[in-house]
Amino acid sequence: MGKDGTQTKRAILDAAEQLVFRRGFAASSVDDVIAAAGVTKGAFFHHFRTKAELGQALVERFARRDRAHLERNLARAERLAGDPLMQLLLLVGLFEEDIESLGSEIPGCLFACYIYEAQLFDARTLDIVAKGLLAWRDLLRPKFEAAIRNCEPQRPVTPDELADQLLATIEGAMILGRSHRDPTLLPRQLRQYRNYLELLFARWMPAKAVPNDLALADAER
Amino acid sequence: MGKDGTQTKRAILDAAEQLVFRRGFAASSVDDVIAAAGVTKGAFFHHFRTKAELGQALVERFARRDRAHLERNLARAERLAGDPLMQLLLLVGLFEEDIESLGSEIPGCLFACYIYEAQLFDARTLDIVAKGLLAWRDLLRPKFEAAIRNCEPQRPVTPDELADQLLATIEGAMILGRSHRDPTLLPRQLRQYRNYLELLFARWMPAKAVPNDLALADAER
DNA sequence: GTGATGAAACAGACTGGTTGGTTTGGTTTA
DNA sequence: TAAACCAAACCAACCAGTCTGTTTCATCAC
Numbered sequence: 038m039g040k041d042g043t044q045t046k047r048a049i050l051d052a053a054e055q056l057v058f059r060r061g062f063a064a065s066s067v068d069d070v071i072a073a074a075g076v077t078k079g080a081f082f083h084h085f086r087t088k089a090e091l092g093q094a095l096v097e098r099f100a101r102r103d104r105a106h107l108e109r110n111l112a113r114a115e116r117l118a119g120d121p122l123m124q125l126l127l128l129v130g131l132f133e134e135d136i137e138s139l140g141s142e143i144p145g146c147l148f149a150c151y152i153y154e155a156q157l158f159d160a161r162t163l164d165i166v167a168k169g170l171l172a173w174r175d176l177l178r179p180k181f182e183a184a185i186r187n188c189e190p191q192r193p194v195t196p197d198e199l200a201d202q203l204l205a206t207i208e209g210a211m212i213l214g215r216s217h218r219d220p221t222l223l224p225r226q227l228r229q230y231r232n233y234l235e236l237l238f239a240r241w242m243p244a245k246a247v248p249n250d251l252a253l254a255d256a257e258r
Numbered sequence: 259m260g261k262d263g264t265q266t267k268r269a270i271l272d273a274a275e276q277l278v279f280r281r282g283f284a285a286s287s288v289d290d291v292i293a294a295a296g297v298t299k300g301a302f303f304h305h306f307r308t309k310a311e312l313g314q315a316l317v318e319r320f321a322r323r324d325r326a327h328l329e330r331n332l333a334r335a336e337r338l339a340g341d342p343l344m345q346l347l348l349l350v351g352l353f354e355e356d357i358e359s360l361g362s363e364i365p366g367c368l369f370a371c372y373i374y375e376a377q378l379f380d381a382r383t384l385d386i387v388a389k390g391l392l393a394w395r396d397l398l399r400p401k402f403e404a405a406i407r408n409c410e411p412q413r414p415v416t417p418d419e420l421a422d423q424l425l426a427t428i429e430g431a432m433i434l435g436r437s438h439r440d441p442t443l444l445p446r447q448l449r450q451y452r453n454y455l456e457l458l459f460a461r462w463m464p465a466k467a468v469p470n471d472l473a474l475a476d477a478e479r
Numbered sequence: 480g481t482g483a484t485g486a487a488a489c490a491g492a493c494t495g496g497t498t499g500g501t502t503t504g505g506t507t508t509a
Numbered sequence: 510t511a512a513a514c515c516a517a518a519c520c521a522a523c524c525a526g527t528c529t530g531t532t533t534c535a536t537c538a539c
Contacts, residue, residue: 201431
């Protein structure tokens with residue numbers, strides 16, 4: 038066991054996150070959390086003054102990881118391609134890979150969980166959620182701006198709309214995938230989003246220059 | 259007041275639905291529900307044997323209304339246009355109108371609420387949720403099949419994928435719209451979906467035949 | 480028309496268990 | 510010594526659900 042309590046704290050956060058994904062925050066009692074984490078009540082309230090504080094710490098950690106994941110894949114895409122549009126298409130492809138590598142597990146989003154129980158949380162916690170969702174706009178905006186600048190899209194669109202659409206696709210497809218217990222639903226919806234980007238920016242290059250099938254494996258080198 | 263209990267029952271269901279939209283099912287106690295509905299505990303447990311029974315009745319009613327709403331707009335679209343693809347584009351446009359007419363209110367989806375608290379509900383209730391979400395596939399499948407048959411799409415797609423995409427767009431955009439308190443986000447995402455359908459089936463007719471802007475007002479006549 | 484009857488529609492006090500959270504008092508480890 | 514725990518008793522508030530009535534109203538004999 039960790040001497041400095043970070044392991045205990047992480048065990049509590051991990052257990053709580055899993056519980057919240059499955060039954061929501063309200064129905065995940067402190068007793069449930071400590072039982073799942075294998076710690077005592079004393080330990081819990083040593084690390085978190087209230088359950089609300091756990092809720093905030095939970096979504097803060099999730100927001101940090103979510104942003105890091107997006108930044109990491111964006112950096113990868115930037116290394117693999119020079120053109121902003123190519124980078125975006127690649128980014129979505131990398132997401133598809135990530136999700137497919139999870140096997141039959143369907144990822145969840147703590148932001149969405151909190152939105153559906155919004156009244157339980159204070160303004161500070163909900164602000165973390167909102168900022169976490171807006172981070173996608175902020176990080177993708179320059180790319181979409183460049184793509185729109187480089188090639189007039191077939192339909193009038195804004196960068197924020199396209200960024201929101203990626204996030205909305207993920208959120209919506211996670212809900213459907215969970216209900217139908219179909220792990221392929223989310224990556225297939227991401228594929229639809231990629232299709233849209235390709236068709237929207239179709240005039241970007243002459244015919245063959247945008248390959249129908251993005252050769253991710255090749256680009257990897 | 260109605261002598262038969264239908265009014266009371268509806269008041270309970272209405273109040274419960276609003277509460278569940280705002281704070282989820284677990285956090286909506288029976289006491290909260292009866293307070294919001296303005297009825298007593300006796301009345302509540304006269305109409306519902308348990309809270310779980312309320313949960314089931316709630317989602318049953320929602321599924322019935324959701325399906326009816328989809329069927330109604332689909333019938334409208336069928337009356338206004340003959341071609342299946344046109345009908346689909348029109349359907350999405352009608353949804354946009356519906357949502358814009360709500361003003362600053364952002365609609366919620368009980369299906370999504372339940373998915374995010376899935377462990378609280380029994381298999382029968384979750385089955386109603388799953389069937390309610392699958393109804394979109396069932397009702398839209400013939401249209402997408404016809405559209406794909408009539409015009410080879412620019413990318414390989416299945417009817418179910420396109421039906422799921424509409425639903426996922428709505429679900430995801432409702433989450434984002436709620437977080438950012440932006441009632442325009444959902445209709446604008448529906449617009450993106452419509453863009454995708456238009457570009458995907460672009461070869462449907464020569465150039466000018468698919469108007470960039472669907473003249474809904476004209477079609478209304 | 481009147482009054483008895485029975486069933487559904489409530490009203491609201493009550494109960495036993497659970498909730499988030501506290502407290503106390505100790506043990507382990509850098 | 511101080512921080513990181515553990516164990517368990519304890520609390521007031523709240524929870525779903527029960528219980529014992531009371532009101533309302535259609536039905537039907539008279």
